Ligand SMILES: Nc1ncnc2c1ncn2[C@@H]1O[C@H](COP(=O)(O)OP(=O)(O)O)[C@@H](O)[C@H]1O
């Protein structure tokens with residue numbers, strides 16, 4: 424049994440059209456999986472649907488054998504799925520420490536909180552240095568470290584990241600993907616969406632391509648990177664960006 428199974432999921436916003444048009448996808452225990460695909464393919468919509476922010480119109484989301492359809496986002500977090508949306512969702516006027524504590528609000532065992540916060544500080548010394556500062560005073564890279572630190576405090580079974588590298592300087596991006604690998608080493612399973620397809624796949628064990636609301640390819644991440652058809656259709660953006 425896979426940790427997460429998405430079966431024929433159809434979803435959309437309000438009374439609008441179907442954005443996900445029958446997505447099938449599995450996430451295995453302990454892997455890092457990277458979803459790539461063009462803008463508007465439905466990648467964020469898929470993560471939002473798994474997180475319970477959107478209800479599937481058809482199909483099933485099954486986590487550890489339990490159907491999640493219809494559960495609220497807070498109920499889904501308590502089952503061990505954390506969603507780190509694209510728009511970082513820090514509390515800008517709270518301090519670094521307060522933000523880390525908020526990360527642990529869904530912890531069943533609150534006595535773990537201070538231990539986990541110390542561990543996050545050990546991994547991100549800059550957060551320890553700045554623990555009294557308001558989140559909004561941090562640089563973009565530091566804010567993303569804080570988001571990652573919050574995930575470490577909660578230590579979910581499955582962590583879903585939507586475009587974690589967005590807006591970060593190149594040397595920070597490399598660091599960020601190392602942190603994502605670190606999540607795996609600490610026993611978490613990762614499902615990540617990346618516009619930065621090559622680096623995202625380099626960090627991943629498995630990858631899949633979402634296009635027009637459907638999964639059009641999946642397999643080992645290095646296989647996707649080497650596939651000439653996928654290179655042309657979905658990984659060609661870097662070249663274009665250089666010449667335009
Ligand atoms: N809140 C929303 N309300 C209505 N339509 C939305 C909303 N968010 C996204 N969409 C639409 O859903 C489609 C897929 O968007 P999204 O899942 O964000 O794509 P991706 O993350 O792959 O770039 C787009 O056509 C977008 O306009």
Ligand SMILES: [Mg+2]
Pocket residue numbers: 466467468509585
């Ligand atoms: Mg998106």
